[in-house]
C-alpha cells in the first residue's frame with residue numbers, strides 16, 4: 001500500500017521525532033511523577049460531584065465565562081495560599097491559570113526570547129527548561145549551585161562579564177525552593193542578593209516554584225516574587241507536585257505589562273475547565289491537610305531510597321539529602337558514564353535520568369544521575385536500586401561491594 005510521505009512538508013528546525021510509547025520501566029525512577037498513594041482520589045471524586053452539580057452548566061461557555069485567566073474560585077484560592085505560604089500578595093486578577101507550568105515556560109519564552117539570546121540558569125537544572133532553550137537557539141549560561149542553591153558570587157561574576165561584553169541576558173531562571181535536581185532551598189538572604197543583582201543589572205528573575213509545597217518541615221522562605229519591590233519577577237507554580245501532574249494545572253503571577261502579552265499568546269481558548277473546577281472545590285477545604293500527609297509519604301520513600309543506596313552502592317554513591325521534593329541527585333565514581341548506565345539499566349527494567357540531560361555542564365554531570373523516589377513503591381525502590389547497582393558494577397566495576405556482599409570485579413565471567 002502506498003504511504004503518504006509527510007517528510008517533504010515538515011518545517012525546518014523541528015525536534016527529533018518522538019519514539020512510540022512503550023510503557024514505563026518496571027522500576028521507574030524517571031520524570032516528575034508523584035506517589036499514586038498520595039492522590040486524594042475520594043476527595044477529588046466528591047469535589048467533582050459537588051462542583052458539577054452546582055456549576056456544570058457553565059461548561060457550555062469557553063473559559064466558564066470567567067475570562068482567559070482561568071476559573072475565578074481557583075485564582076481566589078491561590079491568592080490566599082500565595083499570601084499565606086509564599087509572601088506573595090496579589091489579587092485574583094494578577095494570576096493566570098495555565099495548562100501545567102510547562103505552558104507558562106513556553107509562554108514566557110515565546111514573549112521574551114529570540115534565537116541568539118542569552119539567559120542565566122542554574123547549572124544543574126530541569127531538563128524541560130534546558131531542552132526548550134536549546135530548541136529556541138538560546139544560550140543558557142549555567143551558574144553552579146552549592147547547598148543553598150544558585151551561587152551569588154558566580155552569578156555576580158557572570159552578570160558583570162556579560163555586561164562587559166555588551167550582553168543583557170533576558171532572564172535569570174531559578175528553582176529556588178527545592179531545586180530540581182539538587183533538592184536545595186535558597187535562603188531568604190540569598191534571595192535578597194539575587195533581587196539586588198537582578199535590579200542592578202536590569203535582568204528579571206523567572207522563579208519556578210513548583211516544588212515549594214513539598215519541604216520536609218512544611219516551612220519555606222518567602223518567594224522571590226514576594227520579596228521583590230520593583231516588579232521584576234515572573235513567578236510560576238503548579239498543582240502537579242502537590243496534587244497530581246496529570247491534571248495539568250499550573251499558574252503564573254506577573255505584572256500586567258507582561259501578563260497581558262502572555263494572555264495574547266495563550267491561544268488555546270482556556271486551560272481545561274473541569275480540572276480547575278475540581279481543584280478549587282477540593283483545595284479550599286483539603287489542601288492544607290493533604291500536603292503534610294503527602295510529604296510524610298515522600299519522606300518515607302526518600303528514607304527507603306537512601307537505605308537502598310547505602311546498602312547497594314555503599315560509599316560509591318554520594319549525595320546530599322534533599323530538603324524536600326521527589327528527587328535525589330546522586331554522584332557516582334568518575335569512571336561511571338551516566339548516559340551509558342541509563343541505557344544498560346533500561347535493558348534490565350530500570351529507568352533513571354542521566355545527569356548530562358539535567359545540566360548545562362557535561363563534565364560535571366557525567367557521573368551523576370537523578371532518581372525520582374515518589375512514584376516507585378518502597379519495594380520497587382529496594383529492588384530497582386539492587387538491579388541498578390548490579391548493572392553499574394557489570395559495566396563500570398563499581399560498586400565493588402553491595403548489600404554487604406563482595407562481588408567479583410567487572411568483566412569477571414562468574415558475574416555474568
Ligand SMILES: Cc1ncc(COP(=O)(O)O)c(C=O)c1O
Pocket residue numbers: 031032099100101102103126128175180208210237238239240245248249250
Ligand atoms: C522545575 C520544573 N518546572 C516545571 C515543571 C513542569 O510542571 P507542570 O506539570 O506544572 O507542567 C516541572 C516538572 O517536573 C519541573 O520540575
